[in-house]
Amino acid sequence: MFTTASAAFAQDVMGQLQNSSREEMEAARAAFVMLLLSVCENAIALRGLSRPAAKDVRRVLSESLTSFIPSILQSSSQIATRLELFRTETLASFEPVDKNKKEVPNMEIDDLESSMALDSIVIPELPISNSRAGLYIYLNASLVGRPLIDDAVLFSYLQNRYQGDIQSTTIDLILASFDVLANAVFRNEGQKTGHLLRSYLINKLPLLLATLADSMFAPLTPQYCITEALAQVDTNAFPTLSAMFDDTNNNNTFTDSVRQEFCFACCLHGLIPESSIENLLGEITYQSLPQDGRQAKETLVERCIADPERIQDLVREIDNMDGNVGAVCQALIEMISRLCAEKETMSLKLLCSQLAKKPLSLDVMLLFGKPVEILHPLCEVLDNWRYDEDQGEYQPVYEEFGAILLLVLAFVHRYSLTAVDLGLRSPDSFVAKLLNQGQLSRPLDELTDAEKVHLDGWIQGLFDTETGGLGDDLMSSCPPQDFYLLVPTLFQNIMLALDAKYLADESLKTGVEYLVDTFLLPSLVVAITYMSNQLWTETRPDQKAVITILQLILLNKKGSDEAQTMLSAVLNIVAKPLEHSLRSYQRQDPKCQEIEPLLAAIKDNIRLSRRTAGAGHNELEAWAGTANGGLAASVRHTIQSFAQWSLHPTINMMPTSYTHRQILAAHRILGAGRLLNIILDEVKQQMDTSSCSIMYDVATALICAPDATNVDPPAVMSLLVDPSNPSVVPQTRISLRDALKSEAEDFKTIQKSDPALAEHVVRLYRRVETQLMMPQPGETMLQGGLDLDLDENAAAALAAAQGDAMVTSDGNLSLNLGSAGGDMALAGGVDPGGGLDFGTDDDIFGSLGAGGSGADLLEGWDGMDLS
Numbered sequence: 001m002f003t004t005a006s007a008a009f010a011q012d013v014m015g016q017l018q019n020s021s022r023e024e025m026e027a028a029r030a031a032f033v034m035l036l037l038s039v040c041e042n043a044i045a046l047r048g049l050s051r052p053a054a055k056d057v058r059r060v061l062s063e064s065l066t067s068f069i070p071s072i073l074q075s076s077s078q079i080a081t082r083l084e085l086f087r088t089e090t091l092a093s094f095e096p097v098d099k100n101k102k103e104v105p106n107m108e109i110d111d112l113e114s115s116m117a118l119d120s121i122v123i124p125e126l127p128i129s130n131s132r133a134g135l136y137i138y139l140n141a142s143l144v145g146r147p148l149i150d151d152a153v154l155f156s157y158l159q160n161r162y163q164g165d166i167q168s169t170t171i172d173l174i175l176a177s178f179d180v181l182a183n184a185v186f187r188n189e190g191q192k193t194g195h196l197l198r199s200y201l202i203n204k205l206p207l208l209l210a211t212l213a214d215s216m217f218a219p220l221t222p223q224y225c226i227t228e229a230l231a232q233v234d235t236n237a238f239p240t241l242s243a244m245f246d247d248t249n250n251n252n253t254f255t256d257s258v259r260q261e262f263c264f265a266c267c268l269h270g271l272i273p274e275s276s277i278e279n280l281l282g283e284i285t286y287q288s289l290p291q292d293g294r295q296a297k298e299t300l301v302e303r304c305i306a307d308p309e310r311i312q313d314l315v316r317e318i319d320n321m322d323g324n325v326g327a328v329c330q331a332l333i334e335m336i337s338r339l340c341a342e343k344e345t346m347s348l349k350l351l352c353s354q355l356a357k358k359p360l361s362l363d364v365m366l367l368f369g370k371p372v373e374i375l376h377p378l379c380e381v382l383d384n385w386r387y388d389e390d391q392g393e394y395q396p397v398y399e400e401f402g403a404i405l406l407l408v409l410a411f412v413h414r415y416s417l418t419a420v421d422l423g424l425r426s427p428d429s430f431v432a433k434l435l436n437q438g439q440l441s442r443p444l445d446e447l448t449d450a451e452k453v454h455l456d457g458w459i460q461g462l463f464d465t466e467t468g469g470l471g472d473d474l475m476s477s478c479p480p481q482d483f484y485l486l487v488p489t490l491f492q493n494i495m496l497a498l499d500a501k502y503l504a505d506e507s508l509k510t511g512v513e514y515l516v517d518t519f520l521l522p523s524l525v526v527a528i529t530y531m532s533n534q535l536w537t538e539t540r541p542d543q544k545a546v547i548t549i550l551q552l553i554l555l556n557k558k559g560s561d562e563a564q565t566m567l568s569a570v571l572n573i574v575a576k577p578l579e580h581s582l583r584s585y586q587r588q589d590p591k592c593q594e595i596e597p598l599l600a601a602i603k604d605n606i607r608l609s610r611r612t613a614g615a616g617h618n619e620l621e622a623w624a625g626t627a628n629g630g631l632a633a634s635v636r637h638t639i640q641s642f643a644q645w646s647l648h649p650t651i652n653m654m655p656t657s658y659t660h661r662q663i664l665a666a667h668r669i670l671g672a673g674r675l676l677n678i679i680l681d682e683v684k685q686q687m688d689t690s691s692c693s694i695m696y697d698v699a700t701a702l703i704c705a706p707d708a709t710n711v712d713p714p715a716v717m718s719l720l721v722d723p724s725n726p727s728v729v730p731q732t733r734i735s736l737r738d739a740l741k742s743e744a745e746d747f748k749t750i751q752k753s754d755p756a757l758a759e760h761v762v763r764l765y766r767r768v769e770t771q772l773m774m775p776q777p778g779e780t781m782l783q784g785g786l787d788l789d790l791d792e793n794a795a796a797a798l799a800a801a802q803g804d805a806m807v808t809s810d811g812n813l814s815l816n817l818g819s820a821g822g823d824m825a826l827a828g829g830v831d832p833g834g835g836l837d838f839g840t841d842d843d844i845f846g847s848l849g850a851g852g853s854g855a856d857l858l859e860g861w862d863g864m865d866l867s
Contacts, residue, residue, distance in 0.1 A: 002025075002028075002029050002032060002068060002071070003064075003067045003068045003071055005025050005029075006025070006029065006071040007071070029072070033072060033076055033079055036083070037079055037082060037083065040082075040083060040086045040090075041082075041086070046090065049061075049091070049094060050094045052096070054094075055095075058091050058094060058095070061087075061091065062087055062091050065083060065084075065086075065087045066087065068083075069083050069084055069087070121747070121762055123759050123762055123763055124759075126689065126692060126693050126696065126763070127689065127693050128693070128697075129690070129693035129694050129696070129697050130161060130162060130168065130172065130697060131642075131643075131646035131694045131697040131698060132172070132175065132176070132179075132645065132646050132649050132655075133642040133643075133645055133646045133655075133656065133694075133697070133698050133701065134161070134646075134697045134698065134700070134701040135161070135172050135173065135175075135176040135701070136176045136179050136180065136183075136655055136656075136658075137642070137658070137660070137698070137701040137702060137705055138157065138176075138701055138704065138705050138706075139176050139177060139180045140180055140183070140658060140659070140660045140705075141660040141663075141705035141706050141707070141708075142154075142705075142706050143180065143196060143197060143200060144659065144660040144661060144664075144708060145415070145614075145708030145709060146366060146371075146414075146415040146416075146708045147196065147200075147363060147366040147367050148706045148708055149200065149204060149367055150370075151208070151211070152774075153706075153774070154208070155208075155211065156773070156774050156775055157704070157771060157772070158173070158212075159775075160770055160771045160772070160773055161771055166212060166215050166216055166220065167220055167224075167225060169212060170209060170212050170213075170222070170225035170226075170229070171225050171228050171229045173205070173208065173209070173212075174205070174209070174225070174226065174229035174230070174233075175229050175232055175233065177200065177201050177205050178201065178229075178233045178234070178237075178238060178258075179655040180197055180655075181194070181197040181198060181201055181255065181258070182234060182237035182238065182255065182654065182655060183654075183655050183656075183657060183658060184197050185237065185255055186237070186654060186657065187657060187659065189659075190607065191360070191607065191608075192359075192360060192363075192607065192608055195319075195360045195363070195364075196360070196363040196364060196367075198258065198321060199321065199325060199363075199364045199367065200367055201258060201262060202258070202261045202262055202265050202321045202322075202323060203265065203320075203321065203322075203323055203324070203325035203326055203364070203367070204326065204367045204368070205262070205265075206262070206265045206266045206268070206269045206271060206323055207269065207326050209222060209225075209226075209266065209269075209271055210222075210269045210270065210271060213271060222266070222271040222272065223271065223272045223273075223276060226263075226266060226271065226272055226280065227280060230259065230263075230280055230281075233259065234653065234654060236654075237255055237654065238255050238258050238259050239255070239256065257287075259281060260277075260281060260285055260287050261287070261321050261322070263277045263280055263281060263285075264277065264285075264287055264288075264289060264322070264323065265321075265322065265323030266323075267289060268289055268290065268293070268294050268322070268323040268324070269294065269323060274289065290322045290323070290324055294323070294324065294327075295324040295327040295328065296327055297327045297330040297331045297334065300314065300327060300328065300331035301331050301334050301335060301338075304331065304335050305338075308347055311332070311335055311347065311350070311351055312350065312351070312354060314328050314331060314332050314335075315332065315351065315354045315355060315358070315361070318332075318358070318361040318364050318365065319358075319360075319361065319364075325364060325368075326367075326368050329364065329365045329367070329368040329369060330368055330369065332351075332355075332365070333365070333368075333369045333373055333374055335351070336348070336351065336374060336377055336378065337373075337377045339351070340377035340378060340380060340381045341377070343381070345381070345400045345401075345404070346400060348378075348381070348400070348403075348404055349399065349400040349403040349404065350403075352378070352403045352404045352406065352407035353403040353406065353407075353566065353569075355407050355410075356403070356406045356407045356410045356566075356569045357565055357566070357568070357569045359410060359414060359569075359572050359608050359609075360608065362410060362411060362414060366415075371411060371415065371417055371421055371422065372421065372422060372423040374411070375408055375411055375417075375422045375423070376422055376423035376424075378404055378407065378408050379408060379422050379423070379424055379429065379431045381404060382401065382404060382405055382408065382430055382431055382481070383424075383429045383430045383431060383481075385401060385430075385479070385480065385481065386479075387476070387479065391476070393472065394472045394475035394476050395470075395472075395475065395519050396519075397475070397480065398475060398480050398483075398519040398520065399518055399519040401480040402480070402518075402519060402520070402521065402522035402523070403522070405480075405484070405522050406521075406522040406525070406566070406569060406570070408422070408431065409522070409525045409573060410569070410572070410573055412435060413525070413573045413574070414573070415708075416709070418435065419431065419432035419435050419436065422435075430481040430484075430485070433485060434484055434485060434526070437485075438484070438485065438487075438488065438526050438529075439488060439526065439529050439530050439533060440488055440530075441488040441489045441491070441492035441530065442488075442489050447489070450482075451482070451486060453477075454474075454477070454478040454482055454483070454486060455486055455489060455490060455493070457474045457477070457478065458474065458478070458483070458486065458490055459490070459493060459494075461474050461514075462510070462511035462514050462515070463494075463503060463507040463508065463510065463511040464507070469510075469514070470514060483523070484523060484526060487523045487526040487527050487530070488526060488527070488530040490527075491527045491530055491531060491549075492530075494508075494511070494545075494549070495531075495534070495542040495545040495546060495549070496542060496545075498542075498545040498548060498549070499542045499544065499545045508548070508549070508552065509552060509556075512549065512552040512553060513558060513559075515527070515553075516553060516557075516558065516559050516563060516567060517559060517563060518559075518560070518562055518563050518566055521563060521566045521567060521570060522566075522570065524553065524567070524570050524574075525570050525573050525574055528550075528553075528570070528574045528578060529574055529577065531546045531549065531550065532574070532577050532578045532580075532581035533581070534546055535581040535582065535584060535585040536581060536584055543585065547585075547594050547595075547598075550598055551594065551597075551598065553567075554571075554598055554601040554602065555597060555598070555601055568605065571602055571605040572605050572608045572609055573609070574609075575602045575605035575606045575608075575609040576606060576609035578602060579599060579602065579606055582595050582598055582599055583595075583599075614661065614664070614665075614709070615659075615661040615662070615664070615665045619659070619661060619662070619665075620665060622634075623635075623662060623665065631665065631666055631669060631670065632666070632670060632674070632678055634662065635662065635663070635666050635675070635678055636678060636681075636682060638656070638658060638662060639678075639679065639682045639695075639698060639699075639702070640682065641656040641657075641658075642656050642658075642698045643682075643686070643691060643694055643695050643698055646694045646697070646698070647690070647691060647694055660705060663675070663702060663705070664707065664708075664709055666678075667707070667710075667733070667736070668709075668733075672733070672734045672735060672736050672738070672739040673739050675736065675739075676703075676736055676739045676740055676743065679699045679702060679703070679736075680699070680743075680757065680760055680761065680764070682695060682699070683695050683696060683699050683760050683764065684756065684757060684760060696763070696764065696767060699764055700764065700767045700768055700771060702736070703736045703737055703740055703764070703768050704737070704768055704771050704772055707735065710733050710735060737768060737772065740761070740764060740765050740768060741765060743761045743765070744761050744762055744765035747761055747762055
């Protein structure tokens with residue numbers, strides 16, 4: 001329990017968990033550690049553990065200690081050492097000697113020695129070079145699929161990469177952001193990519209720069225960094241205002257005016273004065289700051305509470321390029337949470353239906369919030385939906401429920417989210433069931449009696465014109481959750497009836513007209529997904545029925561404007577997988593003339609369909625067709641291009657043409673091991689120091705780059721997942737980082753056959769681990785001093801437990817341990833809890849980590865700010 005909790009708190013970089021919960025966990029863990037040590041060193045307990053009958057107990061205890069000890073290694077190093085000795089020596093000595101397996105007990109010790117040898121091996125250092133390609137690669141990866149711009153993770157990466165050099169950090173971040181947008185435009189990535197990257201550059205980047213500016217000290221200013229960066233931005237890709245009116249210039253809507261809009265957004269956030277914008281751009285501007293000035297989330301939320309119609313205005317403002325979109329998105333996320341808590345389903349229906357119609361807006365929202373923050377409250381509403389006792393009409397209920405569900409499905413299908421990504425604790429929730437089993441039909445003998453009654457009622461209500469259609473009796477007896485879980489089975493029966501000629505064409509048209517009405521339309525996401533899957537299987541007798549139903553839905557568009565708009569939102573979700581299924585069916589029957597009209601009907605929706613990080617078939621064919629090696633050769637060529645660009649960067653030079661989809665495709669097809677070998681081989685090819693240093697940076701960036709297709713579930717979910725249902729936690733693939741770690745741990749073997757490669761592996765491993773090291777709670781990033789960031793309650797608790805602390809006049813932290821006993825370890829940068837070390841022999845900096853004393857680590861700091 002403590003291991004799981006510690007891991008969650010350590011990864012909670014956004015502070016989603018309450019400080020009070022963190023303090024309670026730390027206090028409980030400190031007490032538990034003392035109890036655990038006492039038990040492990042108690043003579044009676046040891047006698048009991050030594051008995052042959054305690055074999056299973058010893059095994060479980062050893063496994064638990066293996067995972068628990070690392071969580072206290074930095075905060076209580078001496079106790080961790082004593083527990084490790086107990087595990088590896090005392091417990092191991094109780095095991096009976098098996099002559100046939102006499103080497104087995106030494107395996108853990110051998111692993112420990114290998115790890116220690118890895119840390120202690122001496123290799124020649126190379127100068128660190130932060131190439132222009134490095135941050136360009138990282139941002140490309142962060143924005144290629146689901147946006148992964150997590151502020152805390154990004155700032156940690158920047159701090160580790162630039163070692164606190166704020167000037168270089170700021171200039172390189174601006175340059176890389178412009179490079180990423182220019183690259184997407186010249187690669188013809190299209191609207192679905194260009195809109196996100198442009199919004200990132202204008203709405204997100206200034207906020208990041210404002211945070212960096214807090215760490216700047218005179219004479220360094222944000223204006224200087226912005227000026228230096230813009231001087232290096234390619235004016236061919238981002239033309240000046242006068243160049244935009246040049247007939248010979250190939251203008252692009254995603255780069256026109258970007259320099260100007262970026263400058264005004266920076267001005268909005270106080271980074272540069274408005275009077276300096278024309279000097280920065282070198283010409284007169286015709287833009288101005290937003291009329292209402294800089295917006296704040298709190299103000300926008302207050303306005304929405306006072307006037308709910310303001311929420312609809314906020315949805316429209318997501319598309320703005322004025323620097324205020326961050327506050328708008330955060331306000332919308334806050335309003336979703338509030339409306340869900342207050343069960344304001346009518347307002348939620350309007351908000352969700354409006355967002356679901358704008359898939360590009362979902363990309364922008366994820367620049368400022370995580371999926372679990374947006375979707376978990378909505379899932380709670382859907383899971384706990386109940387009819388009111390005085391419910392009059394039931395069709396409006398289905399309409400509200402469907403609109404909320406449509407937004408959840410839009411996010412899920414667009415970014416391949418799982419139930420765990422949505423913060424769902426149990427697979428028994430309605431949304432979890434729909435995501436896990438919603439595309440599967442069930443045989444009639446597996447349905448409950450109630451489900452059979454509901455299925456029969458929906459079939460008669462939709463297709464039996466004599467019964468008078470759908471009525472309140474059916475919907476009142478069948479809650480919307482039950483209906484959506486029955487949709488695949490319902491369509492399976494429709495297809496079978498149509499194929500067996502039991503369903504007349506006129507009856508089918510009547511039923512489809514109901515399904516394309518607003519109160520049932522969201523169910524078509526599930527239905528079309530199910531039918532698409534049926535087209536993949538050859539010689540299925542009901543495939544003709546699928547084509548017939550799709551024709552009625554896609555080609556004979558009827559209904560109100562609202563229904564047509566909602567149908568378009570549904571097609572935005574399913575268009576891409578439906579296209580693949582239709583083309584698969586077309587290959588089975590090349591003479592079929594019915595497919596092309598269906599493909600034409602969803603053509604516009606395909607452009608806005610799921611923005612996954614998966615490569616298209618055209619890209620894969622191009623990479624696979626690379627001479628002398630196919631996909632592997634194309635990856636080598638890309639890596640070499642990065643090195644050449646970084647070796648000879650010039651003003652107005654286009655960045656290396658790149659999409660991180662290539663690396664993700666190579667990862668999936670070639671595997672992490674082979675892709676890593678390609679990267680290492682390119683590092684080995686560089687002989688001179690300058691190019692080798694740049695190649696190391698390129699290789700490090702490729703390995704550190706976030707993977708939108710292989711994201712770990714939210715850290716807080718590790719506390720919520722039901723241990724009895726481990727299947728709800730998705731399994732991730734082995735990452736490049738893991739593959740590199742495995743190679744590094746095997747360096748002794750590599751060294752015997754290829755000493756140079758072993759050296760490269762260890763050096764690259766250390767650089768990757770350094771750049772990906774996350775600060776623990778309490779450590780500041782990109783700051784000149786150490787800010788323990790304790791609120792009043794935490795500071796009081798700390799003082800009560802460990803004595804008084806005060807900041808002296810010279811800026812140093814003075815500690816009076818009083819009579820509390822023990823030492824306090826200032827381990828904010830390493831210890832997940834940043835907490836108390838009860839070891840009586842450690843000095844005050846004993847837990848700051850290996851590789852130097854506390855004085856070494858604090859050298860150059862101006863002191864500690866105990867805020």
